[in-house]
Structures are given as C-alpha cells and as structure tokens.
Amino acid sequence: MSDINNHFKPRNFSDKVALSFTKFLRFLADTFFKKRYGHRAVVLETVAAVPGMVGGMILHLKSLRKIQDDKGWIKTLLDEAENERMHLMTFVHIAKPTSLERFIIMIAQFIFILAYSIIYLISQRTAHRIVGYFEEEAVFSYTEYLNELEAGTIPDQAAPEIAINYWNLPLHATLKDVVRVIRDDEAGHRDVNHKFADLINLKKIQKTSKKKQVKKEDKEKILN
Ligand SMILES: [Fe+2]
Numbered sequence: 001m002s003d004i005n006n007h008f009k010p011r012n013f014s015d016k017v018a019l020s021f022t023k024f025l026r027f028l029a030d031t032f033f034k035k036r037y038g039h040r041a042v043v044l045e046t047v048a049a050v051p052g053m054v055g056g057m058i059l060h061l062k063s064l065r066k067i068q069d070d071k072g073w074i075k076t077l078l079d080e081a082e083n084e085r086m087h088l089m090t091f092v093h094i095a096k097p098t099s100l101e102r103f104i105i106m107i108a109q110f111i112f113i114l115a116y117s118i119i120y121l122i123s124q125r126t127a128h129r130i131v132g133y134f135e136e137e138a139v140f141s142y143t144e145y146l147n148e149l150e151a152g153t154i155p156d157q158a159a160p161e162i163a164i165n166y167w168n169l170p171l172h173a174t175l176k177d178v179v180r181v182i183r184d185d186e187a188g189h190r191d192v193n194h195k196f197a198d199l200i201n202l203k204k205i206q207k208t209s210k211k212k213q214v215k216k217e218d219k220e221k222i223l224n
C-alpha cells in the first residue's frame, strides 16, 4: 500500500481547479469546525458519501446507453459510497450533530449533489481528481484527530459496536483504532480516485496525439 500521506502534485489545469476547489472547502470546514473533530467527521462524511453514488450512477447510465463494459468502475464507486456512509453511521455514535449542523447537512447535500453531478458531466477527470484531493484532506484531518487522541487532549472511548462489526475490530477496540481504520479507507479512496483521473487523462492524451498523427498524415498525403 502507498504512503498514508501521499500528495498528488497538480500537472494540468484540471488538477489545479480540483486542488483550489478542495482548498476552498477545507478553509470553510476549518473555519466552522476548528478542532471539533467528531462533529466535523459527521457533517463531512455526509458529503463524502455523495461522489461515489453520483459517479457510479452516471457511469451506470452511460454503460447502458453505450452498451459498453465499465471495467469495474461502477462497483468500485458504489463501494466507496457505502464505505463513506459507514463512516457516518460510526461517527454519529461519537458526536451527535446539533440542529445547526443538521441544517447545514441538508443544504450541503442539496448544493453538493448538484455541483458534483455537473462537474462529473463536464469533466469526469476533474471530478475524480477533486475526490482524490478531498481524501488527501480527510487523511490529514484524521491524522490530526488521532494525534489529539494519542496525546490525551481528546479523551479516548470504547469503539461503537457498529464499527467493531464492520471493520472486524477486537472487542476492546477504542476510538483510536476506529480513526486509524477509517483513515486507511480514506487513503484507499484517495489512491483509487487519483488513479481514475490519471487513466482518463492518459486516454485524453492518446486521443489528442492520435488526432495530431492523422492530421500530419493527411498533410503529407496532400503535399505528395
Ligand atoms: Fe469517510
């Protein structure tokens, strides 16, 4: 498995847009939640569970329309959405959202589902890169959370039963163990989404160089 703190350096305009969008949302989350990690996790996991479902649905419909194999992408994305939803189901046992946070969750879902669907339809590559960067930030936040738990600034507590069952943790597992496995999940999603963006990018490059080649051949034919 790759390094937990992997960062993908932006290589083109699409990557830069994805990174700026992520940094802007990170700034909003930092300003609002500060060090309330449990509450932060509950609210942000409601957003994190959206892209996989949106991407999975759009690719599912595309596969039906084009009568084309999806190379396993749909299942990967739907599994990601399910896994993120389990993060939410776990953290709701750690922190109960306030009425304001519940309101934010509703507004955020409405805006994000629309925004992400539009981004996915315009540029699938940017959409996956955005999730790759979101997940980098998630890894970073869960590391901060873990550090506070290890230092004792945030008191540790028994792991919720739902987490013990889902990740097959020992019965005496604590919140620290839960944060560790969730952080591993986020690192996995990060790598998958960056990989998807890379593959789409590669396809685009191949398409452009093929077009250029055809143009060059046409030109040579005319000149000869
Ligand atoms: Fe998550």
Ligand SMILES: [Fe+2]
Pocket: 048, 084, 135, 138, 186, 189
């Ligand atoms: Fe995530």
